[in-house]
Amino acid sequence: MHNSKYQNVIQALDACAAACNHCAAACLNEEDVKMMKRCIMLDMDCAAICKETAAALARGSEMATIFLQTCAAICDACGEECGKHEHDHCKACAEACRRCAEACRSAA
Amino acid sequence: MHNSKYQNVIQALDACAAACNHCAAACLNEEDVKMMKRCIMLDMDCAAICKETAAALARGSEMATIFLQTCAAICDACGEECGKHEHDHCKACAEACRRCAEACRSAA
Amino acid sequence: MHNSKYQNVIQALDACAAACNHCAAACLNEEDVKMMKRCIMLDMDCAAICKETAAALARGSEMATIFLQTCAAICDACGEECGKHEHDHCKACAEACRRCAEACRSAA
């Protein structure tokens, strides 16, 4: 089956990108939006690298390892920041980042 | 729950992007690679618009409808081309494009 | 020479993407960040479609026209919103959006 080697990590990457994009927009609607600035900024970085890492894996790129390592590091930073906030979207995003970082490191 | 309105279409978009990226790379490995040129080109367009449409939906963008309409049109073109070829990755991609176009039109 | 047909519009697209990404981040640093929410959201949409339109043009994609039309519409929306604000980054972004929409329509 197609992409079998990387199917699980692609799913984790897509889920993390969606969680980050959702979290960024939801943070903008929070009362304490000033406190969410770093969260929004890291959400944008994390969504971007997750999507490109998923694409590289789906292509079977020889650059897969460096994409995975970079993605794991950015997921760590984003998940750590999201984990500081009590909003549901931040908690969901922190968990998605944690799973994605783990999946990236397993696959790298 | 997060992204609930668009969860199904985001999944169809992510699946289509992965199928397109996989198909583009697999086409490059085929014996008849010259015949696959248009397929590879449309795979790249389709993967790109699927990825950005998924991101726009996850953000709850007010531009969602135009992303969805554009994505459906590009999925149509890519799926039609993939459907002309007998390679498994092309058939899988044609099916992913068909489902994605349908999901985009339902959501638009 | 490479990309000659589309060189000017690719430059306008890249300039617009950079202005949108810069504006989104700068808006997050403003005192009146709540007022900037729609500006930030549209900046994200506009940066995304500009980058993918530039990529499609550089590839000489047969889908160029639909990318250009979609991009022009999103540039219009983003530029209109940015034009409502007095911050320098918003004014610069509004101007980049206006030029980019015009370049897209000329090329489409």
Next chain:
Amino acid sequence: MHNSKYQNVIQALDACAAACNHCAAACLNEEDVKMMKRCIMLDMDCAAICKETAAALARGSEMATIFLQTCAAICDACGEECGKHEHDHCKACAEACRRCAEACRSAA
């Protein structure tokens, strides 16, 4: 002025992404397309990371350094492969990759 710190590297990144996208499509039109497979694959990786690195820099992301380092490594790989081929688009791409890698390392 906006993005001033990173203006030069953003221009090098945008130029490299355009050269890679153009090279990928032009390689598909060559007679010896089978020989160009690795070039096309690396062009796709390089265009993707250049685009996201430019976006991260324009946002003033705190993740800029890791994006720049990853981008430089992928530009090295892509530029080395492009440098093996005599097609004008490959030579232009090799040169764009070399300049971009250098700009990324200076900025990191």
